[in-house]
Amino acid sequence: MPVFAQDTTDEKSTWALEEIIVTATKRETNLMETPVAISAFSQSELDRQGITNVKDIANLVPNLDIAYDQDQSSPVIAMRGVRSTNTSELGDPSVGLHMDGVYSPRPQGAMALMFDVERVEALRGPQGTLFGRNSTVGTINVISKRPVIDELEGSLGIEIGRWNQRQIKGMINIPVSDTFALRASAMKETRDSYLNGYYDANQWDRRRLPAEAQNAPLLTGEPQTLTQRANSWTAPRELVAADPETFYNNSDQYAYRLSGLWEPSDTLSWMLTYEKYQDSSAGGINTIDCDKADQRLSENADGDMVPGLLGCEYIYGPGADEYTVAVNTPGKLDLSIDSVRSNLRWDFSDTLSFIYNAGYASQQRSALMDIDAGVTDWDMALNFIDTDYVSQSHEFQLQSMTDGPLQWIAGIFYFKEQNGMEGYFNAAMNDSTFWDQPDRTLESIAYFGQGTYDLSEKLHLTLGYRWSKDTKQDKGGHNKSCLRDYSLGPDDEGYPGCYPAWVSDAPGYEDDPNGYFNSYSADHFDDPSIYTDTTNNDTKGSWASATYRFGFDYDLSDEVMLYSYLANGFKSGGIGDVVVEYEQDPTTAEYPLDADGNRIVKTTHASDYDPEEVVTFEIGAKGDFYDGKLNLSGTFFLSSYKDMQLAAPESVYNVYAVQMNPNEEHYGEVETNGFVVYRTKNAAKSEIKGVEFEFDWAPYRNGHVSGFATWLKTEITSDFVTRFDYAASDLFEMDYGPAHDNENPDLYRNLKGNELAAAPEFSVTVNYDHTFNIKNGAKVIPFIGIHWEDESYLTYWNVDKHEFPVGSTGAYDDTRAAFHVVNVSVKYLSADESWNLEAFGYNVTDESIPYWAGGSDGVVRGSRSMPANYGVRLNYSF
Structure with a gap:
């Protein structure tokens, strides 16, 4: 909102934009005088756009894209085309996240609710000198409001929206x-789920379904869903509509914050904050891109390959769309984050200040989710029994406080994180893989300094340097597995304890052949003792780096500043699971033993990866014009990446397993299978360049328009030969085994020339509001915001740029069509500004936008935008 000047005789100065103070250089500076590409937003701006967490700010920041990984309950933040899709405990984000200046290590922290916020700052470009870890392409800093020493104030807000949304927030300052x-x-x-959700008892595993779904009426007509047809030999049942209050993609979360500020003198200030966040929703689930799924070719009854047999209606029945999903595993998410942050400042002399920022965070998460959601009849579920991430950070700063030509800051940073995890992936018709990672640690230490020197009254030089070292270690970690073996019974030697035998003469077999499986308890596979160790993940890695910043800024006039810099960034390498491949007889599926009775090791695959490095050159300008009514900023940047870290599913090696074939009358066939992991690899080189233009304008009294326009070009510039794992069987028209064979040369493509994911060439945002004054002193403020993005890719594979045996790749490509989002609101503000009432609509044109895609089924499934949402909110303050 524009802020109006009061006492002036110059008509041109009767209104002006508010001056925004930011901390991008770790000291308070005017936004328009800070030589960094930065966007900042107040709490009122966040409220107006319906933003409650970092995940939702993507459309407000140039070249920012935020997707959501349902499996890890985690946002995937991309800035200027750079992101990290490894959101597990092994991965590091590419965009650093800070809360009140304290580093937040896990990307799940971006889901924590934002409320009572002073501002959110989004810095673009390498910020490694001052902000350190994982800031190769930018940093987001969420700054909460500080307690006020001399004022009693409070506020209360209530919001009601579509899908039975209920939101309440409040604050009191004492x-x-x-x-x-x-x-x-x-x-x-x-908030209830916005999905068309169903429970499906036709899928293999029915142990967790509610009673009304397990006892659903038998199907009286022809089977209409994929699972009804695939399991027609088990007396198929009707789907049962799920309760939207407790179904996937609902909302059930809360957070609270308690801060204390002590200022015994003008030179000493200490703020201590405790914050709690809890998400008890059903979690998220991937849904189908119906347009792409309809293009997939499948064999009809006549043996012809035709499209349309793998689309939404084929899978879920008539009327299904991209918001339809049928599951046999109800979702559950229990995500809890407890944080303590301390900010101490002591101006111990007229020229020096000491600052100590410390943080402690404990994140605990358990989650249960349906992976395939009836898209296949293999029936897959993912269960994180317990994940526990505990971290501490300490940063000591010494800052200059003089008005002289040199301003500087120096400091020491220390960070430590200890992670533990238990969980498993269960393919009910085949096998189960268990992860037991009790002690994965990360330790980081850094020394940094940065200074700005006035070479003249108008020309200023900035130099920065940081040395850091990261150490990652895994102690006692194991992957465990149990393959279904139908040739063995419970009394046979070597019988696996996690799966029962196939007992064809068991009571009730003819009516329910998988009934024995469902006789197990819901937590049967939670027990690690029923699995066999397949890997020993003890490993350790250390990486050291030096980052720098060299820049100039020049005051062209009192209104215009020019700046440029050269800076590099560094993201440490990583450790991965140690995968061991044993010698095996493919005809018998038996493992030969050595003289000591141990399996013979064929190959050891360590999925470690190297550090990611970037060098960025940027030149920009900022200016305020027309007596503070117009702020303009623009920047051109060129980034060169080496060993960019890219993560995706990959078959590490081939194993041989005894599998069942439900379409045959016998079992025990030996078929080739692939061991697939989510693996981070280093692309050789890539180049990113772009232009960002931002504007903030009060063209006339009571009018306000703001936004940005961007151009972005990304390219992998050197050879990067990798194997496709998205729907490989279909793309290459191969059986499952050859399509996951690392030694099959037909599977590989060179991705040189490909674009990076989440990097549209053009994007535009325009926001406009106008204040209408009413005679009683109240105000009515309508608002409209429009965001548009050009076509982009969801992965770095760029499927449409490569040739495959399959006739058309449209069903498997990873393109995201251009899209737009329109948000509107109208607010009534009382004369004394103590209360306001606002009606809002978000995504009012009901765009369905894919944000994330991937998996062995190709890019047909992923997370999507929420449909059109609308409601009202009431706020009162005193």
Whole structure:
């Protein structure tokens, strides 16, 4: 909102834009005088756009894209075409996230609710000198409001929206004494699922389904869904509509924050904050891109390959769309984050200040999700029994405080994280893989300094340097597995304890052949003792780096500043699971033993990866014009990446397993199978260049328009030969085994020349609001915001740029069509500004936008935007 100047005789100066103060250089500076590409947003701007967490700010920041990985309950933040899709405990994000200046290591922290916020700052370009870890392409800093020493104030807000949404938030600031104040704030939100959700008892595993789904009526007509047809030999049942209050993609979360500020003197300030976030929803689930799925070719009854037999209606029945899903595993998410942050500042002399920022965070998560959701009849589920991430960070700073020609900052940073995880992936018709990672640690230490020197009254030089070292280690970690073996019974030697034998003469077999499986308890596979160790993940890696910043800024006039810099960035390498391949007889599926009775090791595959490095040159300009009514900023950047870290599913090697074939009357066939992991690899080189233009304009009294326009070009510039794993069987028209054979040369393509994911060439955002004054002093403020993005890719494979045996790749490509989003609202603000009532609509044109795609079924499934949402909110403050 524009802020109007009061006492002036110059008509041109009767209104002006608000001056925005940021901390991009770790000291307070005017946004338009800070030589960094940065966007900043206040709480009122976030509220107006319906933004409650970092995940939702993508459309407000140039060249920012934020997807969501349902499997890890984690956002995937991309900036200027760079992102990290490894959101597990092994991965590091490419965009650093800070809360009140304290580093937040896990990307799940971006899901924490944002409320009672002073501002959100999004810095673009390498920020490694001052912000350190994982800031190769940018940093996001969420700054909460500090307690106010001398003022009692409070607020209460209520929001009601579509899908039975209910949101409430409040704040109270209490001045306890002349030197101490407390501030408490909280927020809670619930919302039903917006999916057309069903429970499906025709899928293999029915153990967790509610009783009404397990006992659903028998199907009286012809089978209409994939699972009804695939399991027609088990007396198929009707689908049962799920309760949207507890189904996937609902919302059930709360957070609260308690801060204390002590200022015993003008030179000493200490703020201590405790924050709690809890998400108890059903979690998210991937849905189908119906247009792409309809293009897939499948064999009809006459043996012809025709499209349309793998689309949404083929899978889920007539009327199904991209928001339809049928599951046999109800979703569950229990994500809890407890944080303590301390900010101490002591101006111990007229020229020096000491700052100590410390943080402690504990993130605990358990999650259960349906992976295939009835898209196949293999029936896959993912269960994180428990993940526990505990971290601490400490940063000591020494800053200059003089008005002289040199301003500088120096500091030491220390960070440590300890992770533990238990979980498993279960393919009910085949096998189960268990992860037991009790002790994965990360330790980082860094020394940094940066200074700006006035070479003249208008020309300023900035130099920065940081040395850092990261060490990652895994102790006692194991992958465990159990393959179904139908040739063995419970009394046979070597019988696996996690799966029962196939007992063809068991009671009720003819009516329900998989009934024995469902006799197990829901937590049967939670027990690690029923599995066999397949890997020993003990490994360790260390990486050291030096990052720098060299820049100039020049005051062209009192209104215009020019700046340029050269900076590099570094993201440490990583450790991965140690995968061991044993010698095996492919005809018998037996493993020869050595003289000591151990399996003979054929190859050891360590999925470690190297550091990622970038060098960026940027030149930009910022200016305010027409007596502060127009702010303009623009920048051109060129980034050169070496060993960019890219993650995707990959078959590590071939194993041989005894599998069942449900379409035959006998079992025990030996078929080739692939061992697939989510693996990070280093692309050789890539280049990114672009232009970002931002504007903020009050063209006339009570009018306000803002936004940005961008151009972005990304390219993998050197050979990067890799094997496709998205729908490989279909793309290459091969059986499953050859399509996952690392030694098959037909599977490989050179991705040189490909574009990076989440990098549209053009994007535009325009926001406009106008304030209408009413005679009683109240105001009515309508708002409209429009965001448009050009076509882009969802992965770095760029399927449409390569040739495959299959006649058409349209069903498997990873393109995302151009899209637009329109948000609108109208607010009534009381004369004394103590309360306001606002009606809103988000995505009012009901665009369905894919944000994430991947998996062994190709890019047909992924997370999508929420349909059109609307509601009202009421806020009161005192």
